[in-house]
Amino acid sequence: MSGPGLDERTDLAFEGPDDAEPGTDPAARRGWGPWWRRNRGLVAVVLVVLLGVVLTVALTPRGSGEPLAPDNPAPEGARAVAQVLGRQGVDVREPTDLQEVRDTATAGTTLLVLQADLLAPDQLRGLRATGADLVLVDPSLPVLQVLAPELSIGGTAGSYTAAPGCDDPDAVAAGEARGGGSRYVASGSAPVPGVEREAPSATARVAVCYPPGSGTNPDAGSYAVVDDAQEQRRVVVHGQPDVLSNRWLAEEGNAALALRSLGRQDTLLWYRVDPLDVALDAGDGPAPTAVELLPRWVGWAGWQLLLVTAVAVLWRFRRLGRLVPERLPAVVRSAETTEGRARLYRAAGARVAGAQVLRAATSRRLAARLSTGSVSDPATVARLAAAASGRDPVSVGLLLDGPPPTDDAGLVRLADDLDRLEREVTHR
Template structure:
């Protein structure tokens, strides 16, 4: 008798390949974040010797070209890097604020005159009536679509970045889906204008579209310009200077929703790419099972269900499959050919052979036993000849 072959056991400990499959998405996301952070650091507007919106800087991020155009039109441009220097100039002037990281915004808000703001962090003190839209706006060429003379005379300009809601009594230009990239409104001592992005004022973007016209129109108001920039040698200590801004004050207003969406995205990715249960693990059986036990067990099931027809079909199909190659017949041989070959080989009655292999199923258990014995007899005779 043959013995049933015991199945092989399979290891279930994680391999290097399975660990890579489970964590590759998180590794790729981490590498992407590192690449983006590196790009921001290396390609930021204030990298190296470039000084963003500095009227004395000739780099692509500087604004010396704009300052020279204003001076050619007779506008007095004074570059300052502190509130004290701006206050010392005195008089009715236009305060152009490009950076407030190292200045006291409370003292800066006390200066009289018009204001042009491109530093979104200074809105709470210098433009308290302006509210930022919590959705960033892509910078691109936009039409003014407003009645503000400075914008309508310039036409389309490369602007965007941040959008604002129009304050009471004010006007807005260069609209986006939820707000305006430029808003202007009157305050106690003059007019305050807020721009979502000042890229159009840089040496790189100034020649495009109506950028130069818009920048000149905003700064050439018939008043001297106090151009406030970040100091070249900032004082050590708190970046917010004496204004006392905390780290949370420097974060965008929509950072909370961004973190919530990031957490939801991470949870969905973890649920999607999480480790699933593997295939069923089979173990080596502790005992040897005889192959005949399977046949005996199936026979008992057939007997309990009185499935004589199915038992006879299984018995006949197995015998025909074993007899056909021994008789020199192909697998598709017809029943008459099989019966004739068996009768010629063994000398048995063809009608009895045909009834045993292709006849109706037996009606009782005795007939089933007789059928099994006769089929076994036929197989023995064919094998012995």
């Protein structure tokens, strides 16, 4: 394959830009296939991240998510009762700190306090001094000692449905409702150590409702009301939080009991005690930072992760050698690459492939010379080339599309014959 004829035609081994069909863009022929094969992993990761973001946004509950929060639509939330009160004309507000509560809670408003156990005795007295109607949910004995000393803890019980069992107008109107949880009795209790108990009022009317009627302390009820008209003080105690929740609001008389206990006034302050706000209000110093709120073990875990990362970097680190300057871009003559490819054909004994390359290149050049346009099939090119050179069409057809040579000498002769045909067509 290294004969003179083949060496003179080695440029046939490569297909340059001029050999492509007119008006065809190589990038357009490739399309998106190569790009997709290189970047499909990255595209998959981006799609997974976007899907995760969309699902997170779609599945995140729109509300605080806190139990008995007025914006929580979950079963343990209280959005339903808050919305019903709003439709009935009650202005439902959510104060965020104790100072706002003290500024807005006045006589003629209702103050619902959740997690009152977190408040200090002085802070509880501040709520009592506002003159607002108080609604307490599952309060402990220290809270009762300050806000409702006429009541005491009567134990706990599982959930049950019971009749009012009292003469309180709101309970009587509601009828049967869900009881259980914490229960209370209308009697004084022993002082709690560390809590200065307020003196019970002699004029207060106390009603304990929804007792189980059996078991231990059957007269202790889960709903109690302390109404002192002389001191203009009213305290409602819900020992069963389910009465206010979305899940149980529509059962029995729960809705009526919740709406009547919370909707007596035109303004309802829905206050959930915040431990940080309690600490600030008590004068215990500035609010702790986010770092101070972290558990102690987080710092040790962070240092350990940092150490492990440093060891991994040192372990996998690859030292770079000395920089070697290089003149870029490297210039490689086209003849060298063509000759290298021809030698590869010869080393592989690829006479059939070599013959196909030589014939295809000659056919394309003849087609361009003879102006056949997009028609470049061997039969058409052979017919036109025979007419242009004066040769027999059959012999030209066998030359351009005949059987492959059987040895290297035949391949060299084929290259010479193709070159001779091309010169005849060109010079005539």
